[in-house]
Amino acid sequence: MAVNQSQLGQMFEQVLRLSKVDATQSVAILKSHYSDARTVQAATDAALRLGAKVYCVELPAFNHPMAMGNDMTAYCGDTALTGNIAAQRALEAADLIVDTMMLLHSPEQEQILKTGTRILLAVEAPEVLARMLPTEEDKTRVLAAAAVLEKARMMTVKSQAGSDFRAPLGQYPTVTEYGYADEPGRWDHWPSGFLFTWPNEDQAEGVLVLEVGDILLPFKSYARERITLEIEKGFVTKIHGGFEAEYLRDYMNYFNDPEVYGISHIGWGLQPRAQWTAMGLHDKNDGMCMDARAFYGNFLFSTGPNTEVGGKRKTPCHMDIALRRCDIKVDDLLVVAEGEVVAPEASRAR
Numbered sequence: 001m002a003v004n005q006s007q008l009g010q011m012f013e014q015v016l017r018l019s020k021v022d023a024t025q026s027v028a029i030l031k032s033h034y035s036d037a038r039t040v041q042a043a044t045d046a047a048l049r050l051g052a053k054v055y056c057v058e059l060p061a062f063n064h065p066m067a068m069g070n071d072m073t074a075y076c077g078d079t080a081l082t083g084n085i086a087a088q089r090a091l092e093a094a095d096l097i098v099d100t101m102m103l104l105h106s107p108e109q110e111q112i113l114k115t116g117t118r119i120l121l122a123v124e125a126p127e128v129l130a131r132m133l134p135t136e137e138d139k140t141r142v143l144a145a146a147a148v149l150e151k152a153r154m155m156t157v158k159s160q161a162g163s164d165f166r167a168p169l170g171q172y173p174t175v176t177e178y179g180y181a182d183e184p185g186r187w188d189h190w191p192s193g194f195l196f197t198w199p200n201e202d203q204a205e206g207v208l209v210l211e212v213g214d215i216l217l218p219f220k221s222y223a224r225e226r227i228t229l230e231i232e233k234g235f236v237t238k239i240h241g242g243f244e245a246e247y248l249r250d251y252m253n254y255f256n257d258p259e260v261y262g263i264s265h266i267g268w269g270l271q272p273r274a275q276w277t278a279m280g281l282h283d284k285n286d287g288m289c290m291d292a293r294a295f296y297g298n299f300l301f302s303t304g305p306n307t308e309v310g311g312k313r314k315t316p317c318h319m320d321i322a323l324r325r326c327d328i329k330v331d332d333l334l335v336v337a338e339g340e341v342v343a344p345e346a347s348r349a350r
């Protein structure tokens, strides 16, 4: 199916209005040659219709010789903006940046946000954007869950498959993604609908078992056999299993950087319009597969960089791994039971 340009423009108008775009605002459209032209045009037209002053910042694409695949989350940290002070100043001048080329997990993104500029990432295919059009109800539910997570001192994750993981919390903030950038200095991602934090440095412990069907990004693969990760003092120390474990070990080893094994953001999905099955219906190059990160009741954990919250780990290898059917506890509150969101009540969508 394909979204027509008029629908896409109307959706951007809704999301930019939710992002507080009006005649008092300036909006920068950040792009590169690989940006989706339909998205760039729709964002531009919508911002103009809302009365904003609009400009475009186009950056020559950046490729690192070690990067593999086209998923923009596969190689993090250095981007087309790295070192381009003039372009960064031009972006910092905006009230809102619509990012269609991907600054996520870069130090430059944090520097821009600190000036009060808002950033909305939009790199998924228009049809995926349409299926997960953000609503204020999404925001209410994600913030209800965040109210619990930001006070927590421990997250524990267990599963029938054998996961038994615990992460002391408190050193890092809670991050919410509800699909629009409506507060000064806020980054958000359309589409999304989930929340996460980071374990205290060097303190996550236990075992995480990827069961058949769990998702590995940026591989964009459903695990076909179990993979068992042993975590000690905040780092993955062993990866057991068959071919899939060997593939994951080989890929992470390729970066020749011990920091790739650090546990990064950990949280859970709250987007009922995101589907576990969606990845199987898309090509690997269609986008970064936000369905996997946001599907309702997942446990999403990741490895590698934690610079976006002032952590010391800047490493290019970032794995996002979504597990189904976990029990997730935040302190003593069970928030997800076998992959079903159970608390807080205000975060539930069904």
Ligand SMILES: O=c1ccc(O)c[nH]1
Binding pocket: 073, 104, 177, 189, 192, 293, 302, 320
């Ligand atoms: O929205 C996102 C996308 C990727 C990621 O690693 C975190 N959040």
Ligand SMILES: [Fe+2]
Binding pocket: 265, 302, 318, 319, 320
């Ligand atoms: Fe991630």
